[in-house]
Amino acid sequence: MNNYELMVILTPVLSEEDFKAAQKKYTDFVVENGGTITHSNPWGLKSLAYPIQKKTTAIYWVLEYSAPSDFNEKLKVQFLRDDQILRHMITVLDKYAVEYNAKKRRGVPTGNEKAVEA
Template identity: 30%
Template structure:
């Protein structure tokens, strides 16, 4: 069967459980039509490059599919009807990417680049920072 990647963007005001339910619905559509979802990734709530239907952010979900064309057509039809999905795109690929997708690797890299910020309690009662001199009083 042909291989596909299906990415959809869900509205920003949905809870994570509702986004997971949308992914589960897409999985059910594919399995009912003789295909299977090889991998599902939730990329989280991310900012959009421009507003789409008054949304500045969206929940991103990617599904790797191994399904016949009829199953993908039905998935796209159902996704287009759903008011919680603001955009979607399905592309045919030669093979699925092994391991996490580029977006997931990027998120992991960003987390590791921040490093350990250490214990923030070194400033005690949040008094003045020792590297700054106190402000002088404004005189006449």
């Protein structure tokens, strides 16, 4: 089992219910194929750096999960079939990235913060 981080950019015309349904669809897909969800972080509606399919905003969602190495190809096929997905990116996380993300979620200082002078 490898650790991955998935960033999904969805079309901005989705309702809140549709967005939650899309999240559930893909988290269930990960679990059904032998993976486990570590963390789900919906970022919400953000501006895009450049237009995608004539859209200047999109809904962002970040998912951290563990899955077998052959799983990502199945997931990629599902994303390419879905009209709601504008872009996606899967990143392999090493043990240091997993530890960093866990510390960040708990609010533990990671050493990258700048000192604030009083």
